[in-house]
Amino acid sequence: MKLYNYFRSSASFRVRIALNLKGLPYEYVPVHIARGEHRQEAWAGALPEGLVPTLELDDGTLLTQSMAIIEYLDETQAGAKLLPSDALGRARVRALSQIVACEIHPINNLRVLKYLVKEFKVEEEPKNEWYRHWVRTGLEAFEKQLAAGPKGRFCYGDTPTLADCCLVPQIFNGQRFNTDLSGLPRTMAAFEACMALEAFQKAQWSACPDAE
Amino acid sequence: MKLYNYFRSSASFRVRIALNLKGLPYEYVPVHIARGEHRQEAWAGALPEGLVPTLELDDGTLLTQSMAIIEYLDETQAGAKLLPSDALGRARVRALSQIVACEIHPINNLRVLKYLVKEFKVEEEPKNEWYRHWVRTGLEAFEKQLAAGPKGRFCYGDTPTLADCCLVPQIFNGQRFNTDLSGLPRTMAAFEACMALEAFQKAQWSACPDAE
Numbered sequence: 001m002k003l004y005n006y007f008r009s010s011a012s013f014r015v016r017i018a019l020n021l022k023g024l025p026y027e028y029v030p031v032h033i034a035r036g037e038h039r040q041e042a043w044a045g046a047l048p049e050g051l052v053p054t055l056e057l058d059d060g061t062l063l064t065q066s067m068a069i070i071e072y073l074d075e076t077q078a079g080a081k082l083l084p085s086d087a088l089g090r091a092r093v094r095a096l097s098q099i100v101a102c103e104i105h106p107i108n109n110l111r112v113l114k115y116l117v118k119e120f121k122v123e124e125e126p127k128n129e130w131y132r133h134w135v136r137t138g139l140e141a142f143e144k145q146l147a148a149g150p151k152g153r154f155c156y157g158d159t160p161t162l163a164d165c166c167l168v169p170q171i172f173n174g175q176r177f178n179t180d181l182s183g184l185p186r187t188m189a190a191f192e193a194c195m196a197l198e199a200f201q202k203a204q205w206s207a208c209p210d211a212e
Numbered sequence: 213m214k215l216y217n218y219f220r221s222s223a224s225f226r227v228r229i230a231l232n233l234k235g236l237p238y239e240y241v242p243v244h245i246a247r248g249e250h251r252q253e254a255w256a257g258a259l260p261e262g263l264v265p266t267l268e269l270d271d272g273t274l275l276t277q278s279m280a281i282i283e284y285l286d287e288t289q290a291g292a293k294l295l296p297s298d299a300l301g302r303a304r305v306r307a308l309s310q311i312v313a314c315e316i317h318p319i320n321n322l323r324v325l326k327y328l329v330k331e332f333k334v335e336e337e338p339k340n341e342w343y344r345h346w347v348r349t350g351l352e353a354f355e356k357q358l359a360a361g362p363k364g365r366f367c368y369g370d371t372p373t374l375a376d377c378c379l380v381p382q383i384f385n386g387q388r389f390n391t392d393l394s395g396l397p398r399t400m401a402a403f404e405a406c407m408a409l410e411a412f413q414k415a416q417w418s419a420c421p422d423a424e
């Protein structure tokens with residue numbers, strides 16, 4: 001398998017974690033999003049949507065959207081299970097994942113920040129405040145969901161799931177923009193439990209071949 | 213089952229479509245998001261995240277996040293299947309759904325638009341242009357994904373799936389803001405096939421008990 005991705009992309013980071021947790025080897029293909037490489041002609045075949053991550057299977061099939069990729073890997077590959085075996089557990093893990101992937105991350109995506117600067121002339125500090133606002137608001141909802149769910153070392157239970165794959169990159173992003181992460185005990189405990197694992201460490205920005 | 217929702221919320225609209233497609237009766241509980249009812253104390257028990265839709269099961273269990281709710285219903289309830297039976301098909305349907313739910317809708321959510329107006333003093337027309345920009349960009353990616361997939365009357369195959377549940381409310385939103393929807397033949401053909409079905413018609417804004 002080949003993963004077209006970018007070290008700083010948190011959606012890429014999610015898939016790298018999942019591949020590591022499942023023990024699946026893959027070829028790392030760096031695409032420099034910040035330089036706009038994903039929109040260049042050379043990548044048009046491999047990246048039809050112009051978004052990373054894209055996972056290329058051994059038969060050439062291209063899969064997009066990080067959560068869809070991770071569920072596909074979980075359904076088809078051996079290794080650690082990233083979704084619970086019961087429907088209610090899956091619903092809880094997916095809902096946690098979607099708080100990050102549908103409530104926080106899209107609003108703070110690079111192209112959205114660029115639009116704010118280019119079209120609305122938003123200055124650096126108000127832009128960073130916007131970033132922190134959506135991270136904080138989303139993580140407070142995440143914390144409430146964790147508090148309402150069963151106790152465990154990770155986001156759901158005592159092994160990492162799709163929800164942990166989504167949470168960890170978001171915490172990295174939040175820290176990068178100096179977001180207040182206090183008062184989120186369950187969330188930060190899950191983050192720390194994850195970061196004690198090699199699968200998460202090896203997926204982080206600083207461990208990527210294209211890291212700057 | 214009870215669905216806490218708002219007629220105009222497109223995430224609520226997705227779940228209403230799914231409940232109708234599966235033929236599941238439910239109690240419609242209107243929560244007026246635009247008036248901020250979801251943040252009021254009276255709703256804090258039923259809406260722990262302060263977001264609609266929330267589905268309350270008969271045993272009192274609360275489920276949040278529209279895609280997670282729909283997958284739960286599909287896994288546990290009889291009726292039409294909203295996810296394909298094979299892993300690759302599921303990956304494609306989820307990816308299409310996530311283009312809408314992770315690439316378009318969050319950026320145009322009411323609370324985001326309010327932030328633009330309140331904090332960045334964005335005027336009405338640039339705000340509407342922002343709205344149209346993200347709908348158009350996202351639907352162009354959606355169209356490319358459809359074109360790369362198997363032919364069918366709906367987004368994936370000849371019966372409606374989770375992807376159609378996500379697409380249709382997004383098209384309504386796009387039309388409401390006069391988004392250019394030309395040059396999206398597969399997307400608009402799927403939309404029209406959906407709107408010929410009672411399950412979609414009955415879920416639309418104008419058919420809701422709290423419609424204004």
